[in-house]
Amino acid sequence: MTLADLAACLLVLGLSAYLVLGGADFGAGLWDLTAGGPERGARVRGIVKFGMGPVWEANHVWLIFVLVVCWTAFPTAFGSITSTLYVPLFAAAIGIIFRGSAFALRGEAATIAEARVLGGTFALSSVLVPFFLGAAVGGIASGRVPVGNASGDALTSWWNPTSVTVGLTTVAVGAHLAAVFLAADSIRARQPDMVQAFRARALGSGVVSGLLAIVGLFVVRDDARSLYDGLTSGGGLALVCASAVGGLVTLGLEWRRRFDWARYTAALSVAAIVAGWAVAQRPYVLPGRLTLHQAAASHATLVALLISAAVGMLLLIPSLWYLFRLVLRGKLDTRFGPLTAGDPRAGS
């Protein structure tokens, strides 16, 4: 395994973590969006706030980690990707600003109208960001990003069958993860009706994610043949199967209300598909145009990056472990309350 491969592993790790943790945050926004009117949706929104409050900033940093590793280890690929896929990436960045700000400030809303605008902004951008990021990934994976400064097509690089399918699947997968996590949080908040509500959402979105993944495979067969071949042979196939098995096990656990375990199987299933994509397009970073080896920064840069990543992980992993332990034991929980517009408790 070369240094470039190791750096690519860092990217896969970061993307998986972002898709699992950040994706679940986005998914929570989808459930917020679809929770119904202010009265009917109050309890679901309360759980979303209860579950997301303490951890979303830390979850979000994974995206910055991915960007930074990409431009340090594979600078040419980074410049090519950002300059060609500028539409979905800029849209995602703006969506992230809307979403983060609305979430941070929503608690301060004083009137129904204010809370609706902020809540709606938060929820809508929660759906758009994963779609655009997924569409960008689809553009890369289907070989639509050439090397060079804005050398690719500004529209078809991300508005094509693979991109749209990957975008939709990303939204669905995030929604599924969120439902699983929020069901577990509902148990901790002792709200049995919410456990029930999120179990139904988890099962439903889990089935939809699985179906979209299967449809995606057919779309990719027509639209990006080499990616399809990678996903259906060797290591790629093994990881796709692992992801499928993980997904089925997750559905089974959800059926039996074992959300504590379903958290992990759902996460592993998602990580497997990210790794599967990476294996499928090996040795390319931009399929058909630029290999990992060609795109890699200098030896000294990669050595420095990998050493600092190793040292950084030594600090990061215990800190993250401490945070998640506090969160999962309910040490950082705020009090659960239905989140209705204009509820004075929303600010506490």
Place this chain on the structure above:
Amino acid sequence: MSHALWVAASSLGGPVDQSYLLEARQMQALSFAVHIPLVCFGIAFPAMVLFVEGLYLRTGDPVYLTLAKRWSKVLIVLFAIGVVTGTLLSFELGLLWPAFMAKFGGVFGEAFALEGFSFFLEAIFITIYVYGWDRLPRRVHFLSGIPIVITGFAGSLMVISVNGWMNNPVGFTLRHGTVSHVRPFAALFNDNFWHELVHMYVAGYVVAGFVVAGVYARAWLRGRRDRYHRTALVVALSVAALATPVQVLVGDWAARTVAERQPTKLAALEGLGRTTKGAAIHFAGIYEGKTGDVKGGIKIPRGLSLLAFHDPNARVQGLDAVPRRDRPPVNVVRFSFQTMVAIGTGLALLGFVYLGVWWRKGRLPGSAWFYRAVVVAAPLSVTALICGWVTTEVGRQPWIVYRVMRTSEAVTGAGGIPVGYGFLVAVYVALGAVAAVMLRRIARRPIEIAGAEPGS
């Protein structure tokens, strides 16, 4: 090798045809100007909050606890907005300057990688700290704040190292347009790094101190003069008053380093058209490109030589030392620089008034004019901060990497910059308005001094 592919793929390998370079620069500048005041709070505010919590731990006085808790709520809101505006900046590096990132990402990227980890730890411990009030044992809670102070410093250290590198690009070899022999740590610790770091770090305390003090000075003028408000004012004003005089000295150091390393930037700061021995300095006035002189303003003979080299007869290199196309826009740089210096001097005087009264009489100043000045100092300190960054960033133009890569060579070839720029302006205007309303609402919430609070 990969860069050769890039060059082959891009049109002739030269700069792309981008009609909206200025708009791209303004877009980056706008995003930066929104983000950088939040960075100040990331640098200085955690230490202020922890200091107040420390007072509570020592005295058990609930006023301190209440203040620390309220400040920590503001801290996490500002951090949350800093996270998302910072994410946009990361995206923009690639969206607006892809050729810069493609060519040099591997040289300075190491600093960002370290910053990424630091930022991560900051996010984790801010969460633990803010959500951990009354839930973690007191001592553990206090300790969980210390990583926030350290990472707030470390994160800005790394980012500033990259900016220092853009002004003093070292740690690589450029042969036939290709980067080789990269030495990431030499790039990290470039010559511009130290003074920029200290200047920005102290600026963080100046800005956070004066902005927080401004909020409480307003309340003071409205008659809210209880112990809670007095404590908040004393902490914030002390931070600001101690940091500002230090900043004047650091500023002198920064200017002398610029004089030595980036003489063209210095010439732009002062509007010095021709290389001169015993150069004069002008306050205010307009630089005229045709004559190379400053028109109007107050002239102090030999002032520039004295300030920049501490020698009244020193020879100072003028703008004429480089061709016209290599010069920055003089008046923008000069106006920003003079504004920063003028505000900084005023803030230092205000700090001395506060320290003087405190030292001689052991109390806050009595005059309402002092508090009015502090209220005005809050936006002025942010203005000085942004002017300082305009000075160094516009002063580096037309280079994105000083004397190595032009900004026009770095810019994206993609379309749609004016659309994106317009969109971003709208987003930030809306966000600014909403944030201002919400922060005022937090400030107006009644203060409930907790009774003897159990620290669990």
